[in-house]
Amino acid sequence: MKFLSPLAVLAAVGLLAGAAFAAEPAPALxxxxxxxxxxxxxxxxxxxxxxxxxxxxxxxxxxxxxxxxTDATLLKEQEQKVFEAKREVSRRQADLNKAMSKGDPEKIDKRKDKLAESRKELQDAQTELEKVQPDQDDE
Structure with a gap:
């Protein structure tokens, strides 16, 4: 009986370990x-x-x-989109600053809206870049 007891425990542990590995989430794509x-x-x-x-x-x-x-070309394309979005945000910020210096409230509001839109596009591009970048935790 003593021989069967450790064998049964070992089998149970093996089954539980297999179930635990199966329950692990798949690596993120x-x-x-x-x-x-x-x-x-x-x-x-x-x-x-x-x-x-x-x-x-x-x-x-x-x-x-x-x-x-390929992951490399996809990464490069997305990095370019982020770069262009940053440039657009800078351009919109300059337009807003110019409108503010002139003091035209209507143009200021319009430029603020355009700047907010450009910032949203930049955030979206950065989010997409994070999706295509390889995990940095492994390095």
Missing amino acids: SGCAVKRQDISTQIEHAKAAGNSDQQAGLEKALSEVTANC
Whole structure:
């Protein structure tokens, strides 16, 4: 009986460990994998909505991403978008400063709205960049 007891404990521990490993979340997707997953999700939504034209377009986009996307080019493209968005925010800030120096309340309000829009686009671009960047924790 003493022999079976440690064997039973070992088997139980083995089963629990296997279940624990199976319960671990899958690693987060990044780069082109995220892009493919997003398009696949959109394809499923198009199928559910019965939108065959949209589905066909998305399937073409998915095949192009699968064939041509590399994480390095995707990262470079997104970094360029962030750079351009920062430049746009700077330009809008200069426009606002100019309007404020002239004191025209209508132009000031318009420039503030444009600046807020540009800042939102910058934030969106930075969020997308975070999605495609490789994890920095591993380095």
